[in-house]
Amino acid sequence: MAEQNLKIIGFLCNWCSYAGADMAGMARMKQPADLRVVRMPCTGRVNPLLVLKAFQEGADGVLVSGCHPGDCHYTDGNYYARRRLELLARMLPALGIEPERFHYTWVSASEGARWTQVVEEFTEQVQSVSSGREAE
């Protein structure tokens, strides 16, 4: 791997996205190795401050993934997450963090292939802002 490894944190809800990532593993779907997963009970537990903490500690990117809207294991935790994280996303530029470094999405327990795609795309996206910054 020519590129420098990135530090990407993924906050995944236990019921959908973590299980979806497990599914990708069971199907041996290869993906970039820059992402480290932190298991959460629900995306509703993801405090925007925790995301900022990750950036403060030097994360190149942060990914949050939960159950699809309507499918939350806890009824509507992901709706709270969506509201909070949407606000956070809009605030990032003001804090000097490129918005491309943050992404939240929904991956269900049966979507191993989709999870792999999300990781690939997000890693690539973070890679490209990071190398863009280096070039400056």
Add this chain to the structure above:
Amino acid sequence: MRIGVFVCQCGTNIAATVNTGEVAEAAMAMRNVAHAESIQYSCSEPGQKAIINAVHRHGLTRVVMAACSPRMHETTFRRTVNQAGMNPFMLEMVNIREHCSWIHSDMEEATLKAIDLVRKGVARVRDQAPLHPDTVPVTMGALVIGGGVAGIQAALDMADAGIPVTLVERESTIGGNMARLDKTFPTLDCSSCILTPRMVEAKQHENIRLMVNSEVEQVRGYIGNFEVDVRRKATCVNEEKCTGCMICEQKCPGKAPDEFNVDVGESKAISVPFPQAVPLVAKLRKEHCRLFIKGKCSVCQKVCPADAIDYEQEDEVLTEKFGAIIVATGYDTFDWKAAYPEYGGGHYPDVITSLQYERMLSASGPTGGHVKRPSDGEEPKNIVFISCVGSRDPSIGRPLCCSVGCMYTAKQAILTKEHIPDSRSYVFYMDIRASGKGYDEFTRRAQEEFGAVYLRGRVGKIYPRGGRLVVMGVDTLAGEQVEVEADLVVLATGLSGAGGADELARKLNISYDRYGFLSEGHPKLRPVETNTGGIYLAGACQAPRDIPDSVAQASAAAAKAAGLLSRGELETSPMVAEVDWMRCTGCFKCRDVCPYGAIEEEGLRDGRTVARVIPSLCQGCGVCNVACPPSVISLKGFTDNQLIAEVVELLR
């Protein structure tokens, strides 16, 4: 604090891509780690013994297992450390298999990642406090949703075990798709002869309450104590009074589509789906009834000898508690018309589906068991069966196998010969999949004994010519184009989850896939469970399957549910929220966001009102934790400190 780190090799599942020895070595250098080792199979008995021994030998007080997904073995290892005398929650699992060794190929990269993950686990377990589960009583009673053969079997098994069961079916009769079948492979016993007695038994069983024309509207609660609203739709017929005499149906002037017979024939606005229906009760469909459309008619009310017709009848909602839920909502056949314009897209009346053909073959069906072409009522002589219509076809986004098509097509070819001895059947197929007991022999009989001509290849086009249909395909074995003139074409359409299964899944908080099939907890080890405790799956709602498999799964689900209910009491997860009442300002933002009503007010002696968590209601989502302005409500096991420690360690 003495932390032990165990790095599982999982044979070569992990060790082939992650250098587990190196991970253990790196772990030894982490703060508070007193012991680290790599184990070949940590979930095996010797593996678990090694862990217990190490706990004793090194005086470990916390354990990090770097192994498979916690969704796989967290319970196993909690039990292990508990056997070693530790609190089971002083264990942290780190997923270096599904999330590492299985998805990476570069050993160096994967090993580095595994070390990072272990560091995260060590940081997290440092902040872990011992937790103690509570118990709640379990409601003795089960809900079965869907009254096909799977739902009936599950209901009967539980009822026989003494469990009160409510069986909810949205149609006006139980029986499901099996009630539509003529004879069943591989033994050719008649479907209704084996199904009808079971339907009757379900109706008469003292422990089963049957609710037809009913659907689940809302589900609250959780394992052991679900609270469910069931809506019984108004049918304008009083179920208690109706005797199923069908006089209303005979006299009704309003024509209506015949759903039970898959539109082979026509029905009436008020009707009984079929003579063996259970319960044998008529149902009025307002959308086809003259009284409701034109405002005039009431023939059925006039002719009903039982005085059972009630046009004013309203929906009823019943709310009840259940300890366990079994979902058995079955399947729907794929609507092929839009996807296959080359087969006429539904414009040729003599191109029908296999389920429609079952109704034609059935002696109690609308044609009285006489096979007739829909276009002119003539008996067909050349019949072409096309397999895999909407199955194994990635070009229309359906790569899945319907798992029953090969078998029921062979069955229908055999039955065709029995019904019309001078007929000839052609079967276009991709592969013959017949792996069950006696199945391969059965498909051979269709060819060898009943003379069905099997042609391996897909059909490219069907077009009408002189009152018949020309079926053009390839015979890939002979390597040539073939053209068959057919009187009737039968499409083996694929299967999807029942209509509305996705909506139901959302109400139940269980997962489903893009075909509407409901997801099992684990493809191998938890095939009848779901990811939501206390909810189980039976039959074709989970994946396409035949009757023997559906029944087997139904019995398995019933056993699981009975196991849960037999416990009487249930341990609840201690990973619930907790309020630091000293610092709580009493703003109750936590109560506003809590989905479970698990937060109550508590008056303190100093006059303050603070929030208190009701542990038996809290499900541990942590939404309140984020909403609390001074961060004084905290989810045990996922505290702010733990999560921050994880993040910091990962980014070191």
